[in-house]
Amino acid sequence: MTMTAGRETLVDGEFAFTQADFRHIASALHSHAGIALHEGKAALVYSRLAKRLRTLGLRNFAEYIALVESPEGKEERQAMTAALTTNVTRFYREPHHFDHLRDVVMPQLAARARAGGRVRLWSAACSNGQEPYSMALTVLEKLPEANDLDVRILATDIDPNMVVEGRDGIYSDELLAPVPASGRRHFNPVS
Numbered sequence: 280m281t282m283t284a285g286r287e288t289l290v291d292g293e294f295a296f297t298q299a300d301f302r303h304i305a306s307a308l309h310s311h312a313g314i315a316l317h318e319g320k321a322a323l324v325y326s327r328l329a330k331r332l333r334t335l336g337l338r339n340f341a342e343y344i345a346l347v348e349s350p351e352g353k354e355e356r357q358a359m360t361a362a363l364t365t366n367v368t369r370f371y372r373e374p375h376h377f378d379h380l381r382d383v384v385m386p387q388l389a390a391r392a393r394a395g396g397r398v399r400l401w402s403a404a405c406s407n408g409q410e411p412y413s414m415a416l417t418v419l420e421k422l423p424e425a426n427d428l429d430v431r432i433l434a435t436d437i438d439p440n441m442v443v444e445g446r447d448g449i450y451s452d453e454l455l456a457p458v459p460a461s462g463r464r465h466f467n468p469v470s
């Protein structure tokens with residue numbers, strides 16, 4: 280059997296998803312967000328974007344690709360990026376990072392801040408904020424007066440929905456479970 284290059288079906292589902300479709304999506308994601316996808320992720324890409332096709336009422340991936348590659352596709356490029364990134368996070372995820380921040384990094388930074396110096400920390404892919412808030416709580420353990428000093432934490436994420444959630448900073452009791460009582464007092468209860 281002969282096949283035209285790129286027309287091989289990668290995922291057999293409700294919508295045909297070929298190697299060429301995958302390459303277009305991967306290229307659009309790379310241009311928009313700098314994220315590289317390899318073909319081993321085809322099933323994941325398919326399952327997450329099939330939902331977008333259904334939501335948008337599109338008939339096939341060709342229509343979806345035409346949209347994300349068009350100048351009018353800005354909003355969908357954003358939605359595609361959100362759909363293809365994984366936002367898993369939790370308070371004090373990878374606890375040894377926070378142990379290191381508290382025990383190794385913070386003593387020097389606290390001394391610098393107390394001497395009037397600048398301290399800047401950055402959670403570069405912050406998801407919905409649990410990481411930067413964990414950083415803030417760790418900073419406060421060693422520097423309770425941080426609010427009065429030149430100490431700032433920047434939190435950014437490529438997924439704007441995550442940035443909105445992080446800015447809201449509203450977390451369920453279940454999510455807050457890893458935060459000790461001494462840290463929880465920094466969160467106001469929401470009714």
Ligand SMILES: C[S@@+](CC[C@H](N)C(=O)[O-])C[C@H]1O[C@@H](n2cnc3c(N)ncnc32)[C@H](O)[C@@H]1O
Pocket residue numbers: 312313314364365366367368369372403404405406407410435436437438441
């Ligand atoms: C697995 S989560 C990790 C969140 C957090 N750093 C933690 O460890 O708990 C990965 C996050 O990285 C974000 N992300 C992926 N690529 C990014 C990029 N190029 N710039 C900024 N954020 C990015 C995703 O949107 C997602 O929220």
